[in-house]
Amino acid sequence: MTRASGARRVNEVRWLLISISAGLLGIVSGVVWAQLADPARWEVRETGIVLTEDASRGQFSVIVVFTLIGVIAALLWAAAMTLLARHGGWLLVASVAVGSTLAGVVAWQVGMLLGPPPPESVTGLALGDRVPDELRVDGIAPFLVWPIAALVGVLLGTWGQTGLDEDQDETEAATAPVVDTRS
Structure with a gap:
């Protein structure tokens, strides 16, 4: 194996790790969201289940936590x-x-899966019971926050890095053409 193919192999492993870790990030984030989110509570009344004005703040807090x-x-x-x-x-x-972005979508789906079911599907309720709403994100803006924050993370991760690292120096030296400078 040449140095260039070895360096290429290392880069392939790095990109594979990024892909796998993005999926894991989504799963873990979804579990955390399901645990930390405090959804709105629907109240059972004679007319059916309703979301009171005070409880509607819970819908917003679920999105904020996400x-x-x-x-x-x-x-x-x-x-x-x-x-x-x-x-x-x-x-x-x-x-x-x-x-x-994919991690955000996975987190959303995992959170919905682990969170409460839709209030309409809950049976055996009596007047005055309170039923938690399902975890949901009903806009695109919370999903756009994920890649924006990630790009800021790239900036922070590159802050202080200068020039080429040792691996790239070796790879470029191994693949650079030989130039005869004798005149």
């Missing part, structure tokens, strides 16, 4: 991936942006 988890998780994950991949260039930026 967004905060996304900011923290995507930022830290992207900074770590940047340090791992070192000078990944535009491929790193694109991978982190796409990976964090």
Whole structure:
């Protein structure tokens, strides 16, 4: 195996790690969201189940918790991936942006799966009972926060890195053409 193919193999492993870790980030974030979110509570009345005005704030807090988890998780994950991949260039930026977006979607689906069921599906309720709403994100903005935070994480991860690292120096030296400078 030549140095160039060895360096290429290391880069392939790095990109595979970024992809797998994005999926894991989504799963873990979804579990955390399901645990921390405090959904609105529907109240059973004679007319059916209704969401009171006071309880409607719970819908907003579920989205806020999802967004905060996304900011923290995507930022830290992207900074770590940047340090791992070192000078990944535009491929790193694109991978982190796409990976964090997919992580947000996975977190949303995992949170909905682990959270309460839709209030309409709950049976055996009596007047005055309160039923938690399902975890949901009903807008696109919370999902856009994930890649934005990840790109900030890339910036933080590259902050302080200068020049080429040792691996790239060796790879470039091994693949550079030999130039005869004798005149």
